[in-house]
Amino acid sequence: MKRWPVLAFAFASLAFGTSIAIAAAEWQIIKVNGHDYLSVDNISKFYELPAEVVPSGAKIQAETANRPLEFVSGSREAIINGARSWLCFPVIEQNGKSLVTRTDLAKTIEPLLRPHRVPDVGKVQTVVLDPGHGGYDKGQMSRYGAEKDFALDVVRKLRPILQAKGFRVVMTREGDYFVPLEVRAKIANSARNSIFVSVHFNGSGDDPNATGFEIFSFTPRGAPSTSDSAISSRAYNMQPGSTVDAQSTALSACIYHSLLGHIPEYDRGIKRARFAVLRLTKVPAVLIEGGFLTERGESKLISNKDWREKLAGAIGVGIENYQALPIKKQPPMIVADYRRQTKSAPVEPVNQEGSVKEADASLLQLVGRSALLSQPQTQQQTSTPAPTASIESAPIVP
Numbered sequence: 001m002k003r004w005p006v007l008a009f010a011f012a013s014l015a016f017g018t019s020i021a022i023a024a025a026e027w028q029i030i031k032v033n034g035h036d037y038l039s040v041d042n043i044s045k046f047y048e049l050p051a052e053v054v055p056s057g058a059k060i061q062a063e064t065a066n067r068p069l070e071f072v073s074g075s076r077e078a079i080i081n082g083a084r085s086w087l088c089f090p091v092i093e094q095n096g097k098s099l100v101t102r103t104d105l106a107k108t109i110e111p112l113l114r115p116h117r118v119p120d121v122g123k124v125q126t127v128v129l130d131p132g133h134g135g136y137d138k139g140q141m142s143r144y145g146a147e148k149d150f151a152l153d154v155v156r157k158l159r160p161i162l163q164a165k166g167f168r169v170v171m172t173r174e175g176d177y178f179v180p181l182e183v184r185a186k187i188a189n190s191a192r193n194s195i196f197v198s199v200h201f202n203g204s205g206d207d208p209n210a211t212g213f214e215i216f217s218f219t220p221r222g223a224p225s226t227s228d229s230a231i232s233s234r235a236y237n238m239q240p241g242s243t244v245d246a247q248s249t250a251l252s253a254c255i256y257h258s259l260l261g262h263i264p265e266y267d268r269g270i271k272r273a274r275f276a277v278l279r280l281t282k283v284p285a286v287l288i289e290g291g292f293l294t295e296r297g298e299s300k301l302i303s304n305k306d307w308r309e310k311l312a313g314a315i316g317v318g319i320e321n322y323q324a325l326p327i328k329k330q331p332p333m334i335v336a337d338y339r340r341q342t343k344s345a346p347v348e349p350v351n352q353e354g355s356v357k358e359a360d361a362s363l364l365q366l367v368g369r370s371a372l373l374s375q376p377q378t379q380q381q382t383s384t385p386a387p388t389a390s391i392e393s394a395p396i397v398p
């Protein structure tokens, strides 16, 4: 096996001072076939969090994972803070080390572990709630009813919850009619300091037993979506990224941990997709899949209005925690915190900040450099217009 040099990461330290240059040296970029990787050990040391890599093919259960960071060799599946989270690229092995791409450190691990450090995170005046489907577009069906109706009901329940917390709330539809996806995105884009939260329910034609929650934010530039299996395709590099990628991932984390923490459903994970509403929104945006209408037990739960009220409440807490990130300056509550809280008397969120090092502007540097280095100059996130035609330019709603 060819040994690649381990490169100490050096900065133009003039502008940032020597302390940052020293911190920066803690990141050791490992080049593999021209791509930048970091070892799991390096990541574990940097965050001062234990990390484990389980063998290829192993299945990890988020419920039993007792480590903040757990990876599967050769896989994109990971556990971050006790919730399943999907990396853009698989973990690889090189010279006895498990390696994670720099893209995933910057785009997945950092915003999920420390959403409170994402620049401009938590700026929310208006929450744009988007009940999926509507009118002729029924979405998934169960014996109890249609996705479009359940989604609208959850959003109707969520609106007063958010208003009571002081948010301005706009709904992309108020009744049973279809609103074009680009119009939904436009509503979000035209509101000041808005976030976009789309509510859907799932269905599976292949697996009638499929259950659980999942949440999506827009796939980073140059990366495959979670559902893409051929991850070497050049097509991904043609896709635009999002300038609010990290904020959307932070929003995903806040809402998803609240969902799982309040409602004991199967953890399908924090995922990425290029759904039209996520692609067309220019503000932090997520799409929630609140369970499967094609599974007997779960479809019955979804048909229960009290359960939907609970779902709406959990989403509301997640949004509130997202807004609190820049105020509290500490990680939001994670699934274990919520479960502890619901088991006993309410407790204060666990402050993990004490266990995380302060001097790490180096990571911001890495995040910034990652965005610069992973793509040619012509594909800068901020300067690339939406493509006129792409494999995913057609309106897609899960």
Ligand SMILES: [Zn+2]
Pocket (backbone or CB within 6 Å): 132, 133, 139, 140, 147, 200, 201, 397, 398
């Ligand atoms: Zn849907």
